[in-house]
Amino acid sequence: MSTNQTASDNISFLKHLRAVRAFRPGTVPEAALKDILDVARWSGSASNRQPWELVVVQDREMLQALVNGEGSIKHVGSAAMAIILVMAGDPDRFPHETYDEGRLSERIMLAAAAHGLGSCIGWFKGNAPSEVKEMLGIPADRLVRTVISIGYPDEEARRAQPKRPQPRKPIAEIVHRERFA
Amino acid sequence: MSTNQTASDNISFLKHLRAVRAFRPGTVPEAALKDILDVARWSGSASNRQPWELVVVQDREMLQALVNGEGSIKHVGSAAMAIILVMAGDPDRFPHETYDEGRLSERIMLAAAAHGLGSCIGWFKGNAPSEVKEMLGIPADRLVRTVISIGYPDEEARRAQPKRPQPRKPIAEIVHRERFA
Numbered sequence: 001m002s003t004n005q006t007a008s009d010n011i012s013f014l015k016h017l018r019a020v021r022a023f024r025p026g027t028v029p030e031a032a033l034k035d036i037l038d039v040a041r042w043s044g045s046a047s048n049r050q051p052w053e054l055v056v057v058q059d060r061e062m063l064q065a066l067v068n069g070e071g072s073i074k075h076v077g078s079a080a081m082a083i084i085l086v087m088a089g090d091p092d093r094f095p096h097e098t099y100d101e102g103r104l105s106e107r108i109m110l111a112a113a114a115h116g117l118g119s120c121i122g123w124f125k126g127n128a129p130s131e132v133k134e135m136l137g138i139p140a141d142r143l144v145r146t147v148i149s150i151g152y153p154d155e156e157a158r159r160a161q162p163k164r165p166q167p168r169k170p171i172a173e174i175v176h177r178e179r180f181a
Numbered sequence: 182m183s184t185n186q187t188a189s190d191n192i193s194f195l196k197h198l199r200a201v202r203a204f205r206p207g208t209v210p211e212a213a214l215k216d217i218l219d220v221a222r223w224s225g226s227a228s229n230r231q232p233w234e235l236v237v238v239q240d241r242e243m244l245q246a247l248v249n250g251e252g253s254i255k256h257v258g259s260a261a262m263a264i265i266l267v268m269a270g271d272p273d274r275f276p277h278e279t280y281d282e283g284r285l286s287e288r289i290m291l292a293a294a295a296h297g298l299g300s301c302i303g304w305f306k307g308n309a310p311s312e313v314k315e316m317l318g319i320p321a322d323r324l325v326r327t328v329i330s331i332g333y334p335d336e337e338a339r340r341a342q343p344k345r346p347q348p349r350k351p352i353a354e355i356v357h358r359e360r361f362a
Contacts, residue, residue: 007213007216007295007296007297009190010191010194010291010292010294010295011216011219011220011292011295011296013191013194014220014223014288014291014292014295015219015220015223016223017223017225018225019225032188035188035192037352037356038192038196038352039192039195039196040355041349041350041351041352041355042195042196042197042198042349043287044198044199044200044287044290044302046304048345048348050349050350050355052355053354053355053356053357053361054355054356054357055357055358055359055360055361056356056357056358056359057359058358058359059359062359086361094276095275095279095326098276098279098280098283099279099280099282099283099286099327100283101280101283102279102280102281102282102283102284102285102286102287103283103284103286103287104283105280105283105284106224106225106283106284106287106288107195107287109225110191110195110291111191111192111195113191114188114191114192114195115188115192116188121225123227136360136361137360137361137362138361138362139361139362145276146280164229167229168222168223168231169222169231170222171218171219171222173234174221174222174231174233174234174235175218175234175235175237176234176235176236176237177236177237177239178236178237178238178239178240178243179236179317179318180234180236180267180317180318180319180320181318181319181320
């Protein structure tokens with residue numbers, strides 16, 4: 001860790017991550033992608049099983065095709081790239097894999113943000129997981145659900161969005177000291 | 182974000198997070214705890230539901246009592262504090278809550294690391310979730326499973342640990358470009 005990096009810099013970096021759903025054209029530099037994948041690789045997981053593989057899609061036709069399925073995945077269409085998380089799919093470890101998938105996703109978003117890139121999580125629903133496995137050559141027994149869109153934020157589209165009155169609950173509503181009640 | 186913070190600083194910060202299971206004595210400064218809770222508060226979640234509450238335990242007797250249950254939770258005993266994640270417990274949203282719980286956990290660990298604090302995830306197993314709910318006054322219908330220990334790393338204990346030959350899988354083993362196969 002470099003010496004010019006302070007606790008408050010890192011806290012600020014963590015606090016300011018927001019999902020980005022609209023992207024401007026422009027590809028992701030290979031150096032940024034390398035960093036994102038390296039941060040993903042170093043993710044912690046239950047018993048250090050690392051129950052994941054990643055499919056990086058940059059082909060525009062494939063990105064468009066991914067949007068056709070069911071799910072909250074519209075943002076993939078304008079993204080420079082998408083990372084599909086392929087979890088091991090052990091039915092006995094469903095909660096562990098799902099939890100680890102969340103940890104991995106958060107890190108990928110943060111690593112993208114480190115490079116000024118926006119990202120958004122989408123979940124494939126209904127028949128989409130099966131269709132995506134077929135399209136990308138992923139074995140049927142894997143757990144495929146999450147796609148993370150990555151690209152440069154379309155700031156104009158972001159500014160045009162209505163602001164939510166309470167983007168997060170206040171601390172007093174979610175934190176308890178020593179006892180819940 | 183301050184100007185002296187670079188992409189490589191942030192990538193390095195993200196890459197170097199490791200679980201810390203042994204802590205030296207010393208309490209967590211209130212300012213650090215405030216930052217950790219604020220980073221937690223700003224975590225993203227499915228449909229922005231924020232399906233979580235946190236119980237912060239610093240009472241030494243309670244920390245010791247938490248260790249008595251079943252689960253990978255021994256590290257709680259030497260920690261300065263523990264954060265118990267209390268998820269909403271909606272049975273229809275089990276995968277979403279579990280995934281969001283993973284995202285939240287990763288952020289709490291990173292926020293601790295920003296302050297030079299170590300952390301470790303533990304899961305309560307068997308009867309421990311019910312026992313912990315009883316001990317902390319948490320309603321029975323909530324999903325309680327994760328405890329995150331936080332404290333200053335015991336560097337001596339860490340150096341004494343045997344090094345794992347391959348702490349993470351290589352990129353070539355987990356990343357596919359455009360297609361899985």
